[in-house]
Amino acid sequence: MADVSAADRRRSLMILVFAAVGFVALLISGLGIVGLVLDTAVIVEPGMTQLPGVLGTVFAILGFAAVTYPALARRASVGMALLAGIAAAVGYVVGVALGALISGVDPLRALGVAGGIAVSWPTPVIVVAGVISAAIALAVVRAGPGGARWPWERPEHDEE
Template structure:
């Protein structure tokens, strides 16, 4: 698969798993992802957008090599984690929170299970995107589609 296709598939999977993972973690912990009151949706949207952008950049840096290494998935995880924190901080600042409240909102995410979910999602989807590029396979074929010479 080409690197562009792998990045597209992996980034869609990243967003879907991130939203599902944060939602299920919020449900299990009975806590909000961004617990600072009065901020609205801006920190979550900005965090997801920044995490996705950082994930795509990390994956692009990993898959552009002729033989990508699976270690690039760790960079995807780190980029997604830091991107989410920066996005939450920026979203809180845009929502009108003071500097201390914006840092507090990002810090709460950083040291909670929500931060671990973001990093884990980046790791899993980064590994999957690299695997799509490294795997040299063909499309599935029915037995009667094979050439007679084989």
């Protein structure tokens, strides 16, 4: 039984890696497309380096993974995906604030930038990217190692 548990953990970890890559792809493309449509940048504060955005993305991945992996290991319901999206958004805001502080910006300006992101358009984009990625990962785990199958794909003995 311990081998099955270890195998499930390894499978959950592998699915988490793929989900995290998908999350990053959705995050970057979503922020880019919405920023293009709105004709604005995610961080509009002049004089900022790229560090706040990079650290925000890293912290968003960590927040996403911190909620998604335990949900995958427990085979939780797909409803946990909302928590993963929220954790990713909170991680992004914290990462931007920390990145701004590390890059030498005044602490009040750093908090202002992070607060602006928290109450503006990037937050829903991050949440949606996290929800989509986590929901797909949870659906894959809940489908089991054989994956989901249509009725006509099942072996003959399953119909009895």
